[in-house]
Amino acid sequence: MISQILETMRYREMIKNMVIRDLKVKYQRSLLGFLWTLLNPLLLFVIYIIVFSQVVRLEIPHYWAFLLSGLFAWNFFAQSIVTASNAIRYNANLTTRIYFPQEVLIVSSVLSKLVEFGLELFILLGIFLIFYPKIYLLNLFFLPVVVLIQTILIIGLVFPLSCLMVFFKDMEHILSLLMTGWFFLTPIFYPDFLIPTVYLKYFELNPMFDLISLYRSLLYQGELPDVIQLFRSCSVSILFFLVGYNIFNRYKALFAEVA
Amino acid sequence: MLLIECHSVSKKFYYYHERSKTLRGAFLDLFKGCARLNGEWYTIKDFDLEVHRNETVGLIGRNGSGKSTILKLISKVYRPTSGYIRTQGKVVALLELGAAFHPELTGRENIYLNGSILGLSKKEIEQKFDPIVSFSELSQFLDTPVKYYSSGMYARLGFSIAIFANPDILLIDEVLAVGDEEFKQKCWNKIDQFQKEGKTILLVSHDLDTIKKLCSRVVWLENGMIQREGEPEEVIQAYHTDISLRNQ
Known part of the structure; x- marks a missing residue:
């Protein structure tokens, strides 16, 4: 595994160029460009604000800040999983003709989503700094750490x-259903203290549970992250990465023949 | 010095078309004990080949005899089912020129992308950028997206990048059929120069005259096995005889 990671590192120039390729192709000759990327989570944001502060009326102070602190992190998670899972299939013209470590395709498509997420975070931080008094700049030192943990988790899942995507076409549909269900079972638009205690231990099995509450403590509560939670989240992500990479290595030799 | 070593290499493919590519099908397969896996065949069987430095070896044979599969095995796109392949130095395959291009990107951007796919660092690409452009004769179209290129321009850029990636082993698969006479001549000159520099070339072609001209050794493949190997004249003669016998 280590030698494979080293080989992938040697192709970092290709990773960089693939990220540039993804972003260029997506944004060139589009007037609104990055606004379109923002629009999807923003629209959801507005809808949830209307539903959960006017109709269902959750008793949460500054609900907009509560929601924002989780929604964009989830959006990064869901978008990059759906996109990167298709990376091998969509780049079949490369896979079947030229040798390079297949990991490059996965890593680069997650990283291009990470770049977008980074930009979104900057905008988000600006909004928080202006409109939300509770934020402490010192805590934000932890933000890159949490983003890194999340990125490792995403790559491990992808x-x-x-x-599965390469071998079974139906996975595409199953995955989008799965992500919708996952969204509702993660405390993003509702707080975790509303979850009945009986079910809480099952909710906590979700690796995104810890991550969302880490984002929330940094951005919404303005507190330092819980050390135990940070540690747990970090080890779970690394575990997912190791297991996922193992499975990937077992099947990647077949991609050139099937994809 | 031994640069390519294939030792009793076999490559088995499965009949995927009969096999379900859907989850439901795979689920049903479980109960049928994968009986629907309806066959397998060897595209390459017990293939042995040793190519040294400074050698140009030609692969000939009819369609489907496994020539291209061998090139893909040597360039590591496929892994052998059994046996092993060892190569020394950088391998660059000219399989389908410009296959890695992204149509929306410009020629310049594609040079960088393609170079890095071939494993070059940014510095190396920058060093080779000008020679690549001047060889391809595309300097005025450098900032045009390659989707507007003609197929000849596509191939020219693809060939230039691959050739300046500085391979020790060059795998060529029937790619020089594109481009005009002038550019073709330029390519052959470049390949000539490669031979003089002592590089190793493995050439797949149906153009037997070219093979005869360039190669120091010829391998004739039939159904994934070596039918005959040796002096170009002699192997090509035997191949011709075989074809005319079949046609009678």
Whole structure:
């Protein structure tokens, strides 16, 4: 595994160029460009604000800040999983003709989503700094750490998913259903203290549970992250990465023949 | 010095078209004990080949005899089912020129992208950028997206990038059929120069005259196995005889 990671590192120039390629192709000759990327989560944001502060009326102070602190992190998660899982299939013209470590395709498509997420975070931080008094700049030192943990988790999940994508076409539909369900079962638009205690331990099995509450403590509560939660989240992500990479390595030799 | 070593290499493919590519099908397969896996065939069987430095070896044979599969095995796109392949130095395959291009990107951007796919660092690409452009004769179209290129321009850029990636082993698969006479001549000159520099070339072609001209050794493949190997004249003669016998 280590030698494979090293080989992938040697292709970092290709990773960089693939990220540039993805972003260029997406944004060139589009007037609104990045606004379109923002529009999808913003629209959801407005809808949830209307539904949960006017109709269902959750008793949460500054509900907009509560929602924002989780929604964009989820959006990064969902978008990059759906996109990167298809990376091997959509780049079949490369896979079947030229040798390079297949990991490059996965890593680069997650990283291009990460670049977008980074930009979104900057805008988000600006909004928080202006309109939300509770934020402490010192805590924000932890923000890149949490983003890194989340990125490792995403790559770890995409590894086995992209194998399934190559071999079974139906996975595309199943995955989008799965992500919708996952969204509702993660405390993003509702707070975790509303979850009945009986079910809480099952909700906590979700690796995104910890991550969302880490984002929330940094951005919404303005507190330092819980050390235990940070540690747990970090080890779970690394575990997902190792298991996922193992599965990927077992099947990647077949991609050139099937994709 | 031994640059390519294939030792009893076999490559088995499965009949995927009969096999379900849907989850439901795979689920049903479980109960049928994968009985629907309806066959397998060897595209390459017990293939042995040793190519040294400074050698140009030609691969000939009819369609489907496994020539291209061998090139894909040597360039590591496929893994052998059994046996092993060892190569020394950088391998660059001219399989389908410009296959890695992204149509929306410009020629310049594609040079960088393609170079890095071939494993070059940014510095190396920058060093080779000008020679690549001047060889391809595309300097005025450098900032045009390659989707507007003609197929000849596509091939020219693809060939130039691959050739300046500085391979030790060059795998060529029937790619020089594109482009005009002038550019073709330029390519052959470049390949000539490669031979003089002592590089190793493996050439797949149906153009037997070219093979005869360039190669120091010829391998004739039939159904994934070596039918005959040796002096170009002699192997090509035997191949011709075989074809005319079949046609009678």
